[in-house]
Amino acid sequence: MSTTYAKGFTAAGIPIGLKSSGNADLALVVNTGPLQNAAAVFTSNRAKANPIIWSQQVIADGTVSAIVLNSGGANCFTGSEGFQTTHLMAEAVGEALGISAGDVLVCSTGLIGMQLDREKLLPGIAAAAAALSADGGPDAAAAIITTDTHPKTATRDGDGWKIGGMAKGAGMLAPGLATMLVVITTDADLTSEQLDEALRAATRISFDRLDSDGCMSTNDQVTLLASGASGVSPDIHAFTAELQALCMDLAFQLQQDAEGASHDIVIEVMSAATEEDAVEVGRAIARNNLFKAAVFGNDANWGRVLAAIGTTQAAFDPYDVDVLMNGVRVCTKGGPDRPREEVDLTPRQLLLQLELHAGNAGATILTNDLTHDYVHENSAYSS
Amino acid sequence: MSTTYAKGFTAAGIPIGLKSSGNADLALVVNTGPLQNAAAVFTSNRAKANPIIWSQQVIADGTVSAIVLNSGGANCFTGSEGFQTTHLMAEAVGEALGISAGDVLVCSTGLIGMQLDREKLLPGIAAAAAALSADGGPDAAAAIITTDTHPKTATRDGDGWKIGGMAKGAGMLAPGLATMLVVITTDADLTSEQLDEALRAATRISFDRLDSDGCMSTNDQVTLLASGASGVSPDIHAFTAELQALCMDLAFQLQQDAEGASHDIVIEVMSAATEEDAVEVGRAIARNNLFKAAVFGNDANWGRVLAAIGTTQAAFDPYDVDVLMNGVRVCTKGGPDRPREEVDLTPRQLLLQLELHAGNAGATILTNDLTHDYVHENSAYSS
Structure with a gap:
């Protein structure tokens, strides 16, 4: 169930023509609340893609309503036109959902140095918003893969609360092979500060320890969204332990599907x-x-x-x-x-x-x- | 003419059965003087092969009479038995030539973690000493190659003095692909200190800038031997310039023959x-x-x-x-x-x-x- 396993989230994944294969290439995950707390970690590469530059601003206040992700283009080293495209993606999500663009994270993955096609992207976002559903997690997980042979998802259960997540790529935050994008959702009631602390503790010993080919991406992003919909405030240590287990699960899945690997x-x-x-x-x-x-x-x-x-x-x-x-x-x-x-x-x-x-x-x-x-x-x- | 291009050197390269192919695998280069000045630079890998540990001691006083090199085994991580083998190689050269083992450099290249076969090596050194000749440079150059497709040699002419050299491997000092072994000889009349300064200046912008696959060897060694047989003491800047040109020549040859490369x-x-x-x-x-x-x-x-x-x-x-x-x-x-x-x-x-x-x-x-x-x-x- 991926990002819709925990309560308080809807998701969608649809094809909008960015990939020449015609496969799904746009994913949207929305936090329906009541809380909209979030944390994220980003690539440590100094060469940052436009969606990274954007998302680092959005996460600053710890509030996120939605995250939109596209495969079929990294939107990196695409100049001011490229940054404007990222901004327009967030605006399109905001308009479709009646939320602020400033609460929308953006992730992109694909070839560097190529402009994304706005003619496909912006109407595509409206279509994805129309396709949102409470069981859309698997569709979203399928829409973010690139050279992956299959989608990666994982879930964990706490005492009255849940965590679910999706991942693509085979890599790590610093450095990484291809781009690693991860979105994790929980219905636990936790503050942004608690989420940030737990996410850093979990990624440090999972995604950060995955080094498939030593090449750091410009677009890596791991995001954790909390809806609070379970009404349960878990012990932070118990939550962190489950989050670590989920991140390790996804990290092993990424390793096992690394490009061309036989061991x-x-x-x-x-x-x-x-x-x-x-x-x-x-x-x-x-x-x-x-x-x-x-x-x-x-x-x-x-x-x-x-x-x-x-x-x-x-x-x-x-x-x-x-x-x-x-x-x-x-x-x-x-x-x-x-x-x-x-x-x-x-x-x-x-x-x-x-x-x-x-x-x-x-x-x-x-x-x-x-x-x-x-x-x-x-x-x-x-x- | 490789290492016998300059006056005052003899060399040999023969097969002694270390390589299963039966190709030449033992090289010997001897400085017949009148000077026996020398300088060398070594891998910066902390994991050093036995011949590196030995040769760093030998070069300390700036005096070298001969250098023996084997392919077919790196003699690295072979414990005290392996170090004793390196010592016995130097002793065998000393005995055959009537010189001190303490003035004999040793280089090895091949698989790590495997003992060299002394039964083949020590009689082989006596046979190589018997085969020494004033035009043995090309034979020596052929005996040190491993996965190289051909031997690498280069020569330069100064005003009344000469430099010649041979190289194997495709790599650099820090780090390097496979093992890089280089022996350069000159008949110029220069002190060990001058040779050391010139060699460091030359390797810094040649072998040190060759990074074929980022893997540093345990056995890299670049040696410069001076016989003084020309009777000419060149200007140190002129000598350094020619030495740099020769090192660049060999570095490009190593790049062009790097394992499996197509560009x-x-x-x-x-x-x-x-x-x-x-x-x-x-x-x-x-x-x-x-x-x-x-x-x-x-x-x-x-x-x-x-x-x-x-x-x-x-x-x-x-x-x-x-x-x-x-x-x-x-x-x-x-x-x-x-x-x-x-x-x-x-x-x-x-x-x-x-x-x-x-x-x-x-x-x-x-x-x-x-x-x-x-x-x-x-x-x-x-x-």
Whole structure:
């Protein structure tokens, strides 16, 4: 049920001709209240798309009535004409719903450097508003996908309240592969400040730890909307825990559908001096093309793991590191242990575990292998 | 003539069975004097191979009599047994030539985490010493290649003195693709301090600016040996200029033979606030898989260039950047200019020019595209 699982929301997803495929490409999610509290996190890329620039202003007061999302064009590096298009999208939503454009978030995804077609977009928004329904969540989830092979949705249940969400893309906030757009709705009664705190806590260990190809998008946005329609004010810790679980669920779905990937790699960095060190070490592996290509070739090339982490500033002794791949200890104290041929890399998931022996902190980073299909998808099609 | 172009050097390159192909895999270059001055630069990876750890000690006094190089195994993360092998290699060279093992540099390249076969290596070194000749440079150059399709050599002539060199790999010092090994010889009469200064100046703008796939090797080493056999003490600026030209020549050869590449991308970053900013911006592009895959697909996707540089800390306004691809101005002030279809990407070389409009500094970074063949070579074969 996606974004209409929680009470107090309507949604729609329809085709308006931005995608040449004719598939659905416009989504609208509306908070029918009674509350209209919201929080959002955005790409940390300095090169920000027009909808990011717009939405950062809208979220400033913590009040959001609706969010409109289009695939088929990123509206990034499109100059003042492009920003005006984003503004007109918010105005069109405001006009159709009788709300202020200043309470409408906008998200776009697709090719950078290309103007969106207003002739299709603005009437399309009116049509989407007319199609809004209390069970429109799945349609909205389908309308935001680009190279995804299927929509991603998740739900969680609290004590008298619910959370639901949809996601597209395969990436993270900083950095990300393609554009990641996530909309999460809840009927819990929480303030914008509480939502912001919970959302930052949840994204920090979910979407922020997903690093499929090291490329940060100009358009990433994760939004959390609260209607308060359940009438229940949950304990903030209980809410945050469910929100984290939902975000992890969506993050795994994004990883499993990453462009062209044939392996999902879970990098578990243990006994690090600090969590920051563990994240830096995990990311260095997640961005090493040589290691990722070896995994594609079912080669447990742990030497490339150590070569990758040697480039970091994290505290550890390269000659005191242990490496396990799918449970096989291939490296002990920076030297060869079990033969790497013992590692079975035929399953889609690879669990790569590192013991840094430098402290008690840890972190898990999610990535994918580097495959022929990744190169094909990103060379044969513009996005 | 490679490393035997300058007077005062002998060299050899022979097959000793480390490579399963049976191709030459052991090279030896000997400085016959009268001087034995030397300088070297090494990978900045903290994960250093045993030959790097050894050679950093040998070069400390600026005196080197010989350098031995093997392909067929990196001797990295091989523990104390591996370090002992490196030591025994230097001892074997010392014994064969009647010199001190402490004046023998060692380089290795190949798979990480695998012991070298001493039964082949040590007798092989004696055989290489017996094969030394004043025109053995090309043989040595052929013996150090791994996935290279051909040996790389270059020569330069000064006023009464010469420089010659050989290189393998396609990468850079920090970071590098596969392992880059370079040996340069000169018959100029220069001190170790002069050689060190000249070598650092030359590598800084040549090998250090080559970033084919962003992966730093554990074994990179660039060595400069001076015999003084010409009897000429050149002006240090004239020498440095010729050395830079020779290093650039070898760097371009490495780029043009990078694993699986179908395009050589020259990234020229202009009007940066500082040279460091220009290098950071250039590297961010050189490491962006999405842009590199687009180039492979002959797609002038300049949006991916701007998305890549937006992740840097360099001083510039993303909405004041111009981008030219093979002379076509596809982006002006962060917005679309000429249609990207006008860019002809069928030639192997792509000149990507960026105007940051932030100052008067600049830098050029060399990289390659991301291709099916890159993934294939790095997934199907262990290295």
